[in-house]
Amino acid sequence: MASSQHVLLSPAELAYLHASLSLTPPIRPDGRSPTQFRPLVAETGILPGTNGSARICFADGTEAIVGVKAEVERTAQRPGEETVFLEEGGAGDDEEEEGEAVDKRKGDASWVEMTVEIPGLRDDDSGTAFLSAMLSEALLADGEFAKRLWINRRFHWKLYLDIILISPPLSYPLPLLSLTTHLALLSTRLPRLKSEGDEDPFFDDDWAAAPYLYPRTPTSVAKPTATTTTTRPPITLLVMAVGNNIIFDPSKEELAVADVALAVSVTSTASSHHIDTDTGHPAAEAGRNLRLLSIRTIDPPSRLTPPAVANAANAAYGASNGAALGTQKMLEARTAETEAVEGVWRAPRGGAKRMVLGALVQKVLERGGVVDEVLDALEGVDLG
Amino acid sequence: MTDRRRINGPAGATVPPIFDDAGLQDLTSSKGRSRAPNAIRKMYLKTGVTPSASGSAYLEIETSATPGVSGLKLSCSVHGPRSLPRSAPFSPHIVLSTHVKYAPFATKQRRGYLRDPSERDLGIHLEAALRGAIIADRWPKSGVDIIISIVEGDQDREASRLQGDEVWDMMNALSGCITVAAAALADAGIDCVDTVAGGVAALVQNAGEDSTPTIVVDPIPSEHERILAACCVAYLPTRDEVTNLWFRGDLPASDLDLYTSLVEKGIQASKNANRVLVGCLSETVE
Numbered sequence: 001m002a003s004s005q006h007v008l009l010s011p012a013e014l015a016y017l018h019a020s021l022s023l024t025p026p027i028r029p030d031g032r033s034p035t036q037f038r039p040l041v042a043e044t045g046i047l048p049g050t051n052g053s054a055r056i057c058f059a060d061g062t063e064a065i066v067g068v069k070a071e072v073e074r075t076a077q078r079p080g081e082e083t084v085f086l087e088e089g090g091a092g093d094d095e096e097e098e099g100e101a102v103d104k105r106k107g108d109a110s111w112v113e114m115t116v117e118i119p120g121l122r123d124d125d126s127g128t129a130f131l132s133a134m135l136s137e138a139l140l141a142d143g144e145f146a147k148r149l150w151i152n153r154r155f156h157w158k159l160y161l162d163i164i165l166i167s168p169p170l171s172y173p174l175p176l177l178s179l180t181t182h183l184a185l186l187s188t189r190l191p192r193l194k195s196e197g198d199e200d201p202f203f204d205d206d207w208a209a210a211p212y213l214y215p216r217t218p219t220s221v222a223k224p225t226a227t228t229t230t231t232r233p234p235i236t237l238l239v240m241a242v243g244n245n246i247i248f249d250p251s252k253e254e255l256a257v258a259d260v261a262l263a264v265s266v267t268s269t270a271s272s273h274h275i276d277t278d279t280g281h282p283a284a285e286a287g288r289n290l291r292l293l294s295i296r297t298i299d300p301p302s303r304l305t306p307p308a309v310a311n312a313a314n315a316a317y318g319a320s321n322g323a324a325l326g327t328q329k330m331l332e333a334r335t336a337e338t339e340a341v342e343g344v345w346r347a348p349r350g351g352a353k354r355m356v357l358g359a360l361v362q363k364v365l366e367r368g369g370v371v372d373e374v375l376d377a378l379e380g381v382d383l384g
Numbered sequence: 385m386t387d388r389r390r391i392n393g394p395a396g397a398t399v400p401p402i403f404d405d406a407g408l409q410d411l412t413s414s415k416g417r418s419r420a421p422n423a424i425r426k427m428y429l430k431t432g433v434t435p436s437a438s439g440s441a442y443l444e445i446e447t448s449a450t451p452g453v454s455g456l457k458l459s460c461s462v463h464g465p466r467s468l469p470r471s472a473p474f475s476p477h478i479v480l481s482t483h484v485k486y487a488p489f490a491t492k493q494r495r496g497y498l499r500d501p502s503e504r505d506l507g508i509h510l511e512a513a514l515r516g517a518i519i520a521d522r523w524p525k526s527g528v529d530i531i532i533s534i535v536e537g538d539q540d541r542e543a544s545r546l547q548g549d550e551v552w553d554m555m556n557a558l559s560g561c562i563t564v565a566a567a568a569l570a571d572a573g574i575d576c577v578d579t580v581a582g583g584v585a586a587l588v589q590n591a592g593e594d595s596t597p598t599i600v601v602d603p604i605p606s607e608h609e610r611i612l613a614a615c616c617v618a619y620l621p622t623r624d625e626v627t628n629l630w631f632r633g634d635l636p637a638s639d640l641d642l643y644t645s646l647v648e649k650g651i652q653a654s655k656n657a658n659r660v661l662v663g664c665l666s667e668t669v670e
Contacts, residue, residue: 292636350627351516
């Protein structure tokens with residue numbers, strides 16, 4: 001798995017790193033603040049042969065490209081649903097007009113296919129499968145995305161998202177892949193449909209008229225040329241906790257001392273169309289309407305790090321060996337195994353307290369927090 | 385990658401036949417959740433079923449469609465701890481490898497012989513859940529294989545339509561996998577900090593009333609109109625710690641209480657499953 005690659009740090013270095021990350025405020029090896037992302041370079045529309053594409057390069061040298069390609073596919077008719085025959089086309093149309101308010105579009109999870117390729121890993125590696133499952137899960141979680149691919153009752157778009165990490169994985173690539181996918185989906189355009197109803201689909205060959213998959217609205221006064229997208233693809237953030245600190249976008253070394261690591265997917269939507277009408281924040285028109293889509297625990301690689309030996313248990317420092325151990329010494333050795341000694345690295349055991357997990361999620365979803373910052377930054381990318 | 389060693393049928397060319405029996409349709413439409421919102425289904429757990437493995441366990445969970453018939457059948461075997469092969473690099477901890485496989489006939493849609501991405505994904509979730517429970521530094525330079533085969537998936541065969549996607553079934557399967565693997569690990573005598581058990585809770589919208597969504601534990605997708613969100617939790621009761629958390633759904637970020645209570649209910653379901661697990665293990669000891 002990509003998250004558990006071996007980090008070449010000694011137990012003493014790990015203990016030092018863990019101690020400095022547990023300080024208030026934490027001191028990170030690269031001098032970032034706990035909520036700061038690594039600087040990145042992003043561009044979209046780099047691949048002419050795709051419906052949408054993006055490239056992101058992090059300052060540490062990791063780089064990913066994503067290409068989105070779409071194909072028209074026939075929707076499998078299942079018995080039990082309203083089976084459509086071509087002859088009924090005319091009759092079906094007026095029925096559709098009266099029920100315009102009802103959203104007839106249906107989506108299916110199999111309409112999106114996501115592949116992740118990471119150099120140095122086999123294509124059937126479990127870590128890669130985990131990454132792609134996590135990214136596609138966030139995309140499909142609200143059921144709204146697949147509806148965008150609906151053409152008519154007989155046809156739909158099949159969307160292929162191919163994510164390629166160009167550089168070797170210098171850190172756990174999840175945030176990078178997620179942000180690149182986000183940009184690629186924002187820049188994705190599908191040809192404009194010319195046919196009507198349940199006919200065989202027929203498209204406009206003018207690429208300039210092709211609408212975006214995520215429709216945009218022009219921002220009003222400041223810059224009439226600039227556009228914003230209110231509903232946006234999900235982003236997945238990697239958060240970890242060390243001691244009492246919550247750290248965003250950890251590098252590989254920081255992840256190696258994490259107590260717990262979470263991947264949290266959020267999205268921002270235009271309207272509060274679901275359950276939150278009663279809580280409806282008045283500030284919703286000013287801020288974003290964030291929605292929580294998925295959370296997964298990442299198995300932190302800290303569990304695989306080599307443990308250090310405390311002086312009390314080290315024969316070189318006068319600890320007697322097994323044969324001479326009395327019961328008193330045995331007890332001491334037991335204590336040495338279970339209790340943390342200051343400055344002696346020990347791989348974390350057990351899970352995470354639920355308070356810690358709750359605090360991590362709360363920190364991510366905070367109004368005006370990191371998610372807003374990241375989405376604002378991504379909005380600045382020219383979508384070509 | 386395709387399976388080149390066996391002759392498989394064409395992939396996904398047909399839709400499985402559905403016998404549209406009118407009486408059966410009535411039966412399925414009237415069906416709803418009959419349990420209390422915080423009651424999990426009945427569970428049967430037994431350890432030591434595979435003599436050749438160093439530890440093994442078998443789990444059955446009752447189905448909803450016809451009472452008394454099991455819906456989920458899991459068999460887990462643990463091989464090891466055994467020494468790593470000479471070619472493997474040094475490891476200061478036990479090397480855990482988890483392998484979850486649906487039997488080809490376990491679900492409505494036939495599964496192939498090779499593990500598909502969703503099965504690999506389940507394996508990773510299971511690994512994360514167990515790695516927190518095992519005291520890994522007591523076995524340096526050794527490995528353990530945990531193999532789970534899902535003999536029967538928890539799917540309602542009478543429902544004529546597919547339930548959208550199978551992810552909610554996957555959560556139920558994962559919670560069963562965690563519980564059965566913990567039993568098998570204990571049977572193999574591998575030191576753990578605690579017995580870990582899985583639990584699922586979901587925020588559901590029921591068909592009849594259009595009331596506010598409610599939270600239920602151990603949900604069955606076919607019993608509810610819509611599942612808005614669900615989470616699967618692996619929980620260590622004596623340490624009060626969560627080793628694996630998998631949440632999926634669509635919740636407003638402004639309403640974190642909903643999320644918190646969902647996780648709390650998941651933990652409660654996991655505690656219930658743990659009671660069965662501890663009962664089974666203490667029965668074996670006697």
